[in-house]
Amino acid sequence: MRFFLALLIFFSSLLYAKDDYVIGEGYQVGELPIYLGGYLSLDYRKKDEEDRYRFDEMSFMSYGGNDTISYMAEFEFEEFYVKTQNDDESISEHDHKLYLERLYIDYNMDETYVLRMGKYNSPIGFWNLMPINVLRATTSSPILNEIIYPKYTTGLDLSYTTFSQGELKLDFILQNNTPIDEDYNNYDIDKHYALGISYEEDEYTLKLNGGYFSKRDNHLEVNDFTYALISAKYEDEKYQFLLEAAAQNSKDDNTNYASYAQGLYRFTHKHIGVLRLESYKDELENKNDNIAIFGYTYRPLYPIALKAEYQQHTANDENQIIFSFSVLF
């Protein structure tokens, strides 16, 4: 019911959209400084003994404002429908909860400082800044983005940006409160203190992040974690190279490591090939794996992506093929 109500509200507002709409760039509501958009993603995964069909993401977002104050609101249905099949059974699952993915206000204090308040994507590394299927290089995300740091923070982010020959940006992340929509995060946290520094010049970007966070579950023995991440990127018209390496340490000296190196080649702007090599060790979950991912993306238009990938794992029974269709509107 909520799903259809959300669709009704969203598409009703499009009646007031300006008529120069371009897919992937959002709708402007009349002449107001308010924009609407969203995205969706469907995927199919084949493992040795299991098939999975999934309506994964259906998101609606709105943003806008003026030079001083702006906002972003995003609501999402995640894993709206999942059907899993193996030799013995077929299971269908639904999740009709509308999650709050992002909700924040930006206050431009002056030329260099911006204060963000609310729930936002933690500005850590590269992958976490573009976490939606249609904008990613592959349907799957690196394990690093799941096990090292909280993907979302509810609190403050003070950023300082200066520009001369390149862009230097500092981020101060602060959460010391209960989260907004704790179900929609990889860690249910009530504390997150972190610092990020990035420098971008021409085709090169280098980032360093480090921080501390605390999980809310008091039944667990281990609640406190620190992490550090180094990221580097090169990108031009044809190539993109990404390298990220991270470590997470918990109070009882369990250490997680994760890293990946990814190369992307644009045969044309519609046809893109990807190779990603990943490695991780998760001592808390007693898991480790090395993964080679071969991906291909076809974009008839940039905001529409048809993707295929093959994953070769050293861990048993994890090899898989994934196909997906995703759109940003």
Next chain:
Amino acid sequence: MKLKVFLLIFLNLSLLASEYAVVSNITLDTLNKKQIKAIFLKKLTHLNGIKFVPVNLASSSKIRDAFESEVLQMSKKRLKSYWIKRHYLGKRPPLVMKSQKSATKFTQNVLGSLTYIELKNIDKNLNILYRWSAK
């Protein structure tokens, strides 16, 4: 003889080249090409207390093609993907004006605005921040 032919060809090519300029109603001696690029990508929004308002010409404009090639150094496809990613982050591309005349008028009247036009069309009220020539 060879020298004369060479000079003649060079002269003809020079005459074919068009000259362009990035102009504004503000004076900023220190603005370099990288900073102008950052302004049109909306990465650099303020400087010395001035808020920038970049103004693009229509996407079919040859002058815009020359600007994107010389200053932004990005292809149209790459720019398109850049602004689609920015849409997810809640950022919008610059304003678009259909003609040099309307872009010039807007730039004359709005403090901090910048646009790019042919050098021959520059009004005396506008300051040149960067100039280049292209065939």
